Amino acid sequence: MQKGYSTKVSRAMEKYLEKQRNTSFSVADVYDYMQKEGIQVNLATVYRNLDKLVERKMLVKYKTQGEDGYSYRVGDENGNCHEHLHLQCMKCGKILHFDTELMDEMSVYLKEQFGFWLDCEKSTLCGICAQCKEN
Numbered sequence: 001m002q003k004g005y006s007t008k009v010s011r012a013m014e015k016y017l018e019k020q021r022n023t024s025f026s027v028a029d030v031y032d033y034m035q036k037e038g039i040q041v042n043l044a045t046v047y048r049n050l051d052k053l054v055e056r057k058m059l060v061k062y063k064t065q066g067e068d069g070y071s072y073r074v075g076d077e078n079g080n081c082h083e084h085l086h087l088q089c090m091k092c093g094k095i096l097h098f099d100t101e102l103m104d105e106m107s108v109y110l111k112e113q114f115g116f117w118l119d120c121e122k123s124t125l126c127g128i129c130a131q132c133k134e135n
């Protein structure tokens, strides 16, 4: 593969991710975006690029209930997304960071009461956000 080409792909991907700060997305979403931007890319390349960003902790990859495949979201600036749960709107895909004291209390509670260690990176709470609820 030519160098110019892969630079073009990763640039387009960065641009896309900037717009997704608080929204989850799938490989197909990124692929559609690339098509719209007129960038010739195959799904395998999109996968590879996303996984690279996951390795660099810029993205978080997780399994969504009731959906095939994986979703991605942009990592938190303060990088503590592995310490709290995320609420995902099933309608618009918005992500809310459950980054509150209650979260810490819950983790402690689960450990003490159930001997259960919550894996925040693999868990997502699904529901409807306030905006979508209104409409």
Ligand SMILES: [Zn+2]
Binding pocket: 076, 080, 081, 082, 084, 085, 086, 097, 098, 099
């Ligand atoms: Zn977070």
Ligand SMILES: [Zn+2]
Binding pocket: 089, 090, 091, 092, 093, 094, 128, 129, 130, 131, 132, 133
């Ligand atoms: Zn919503």
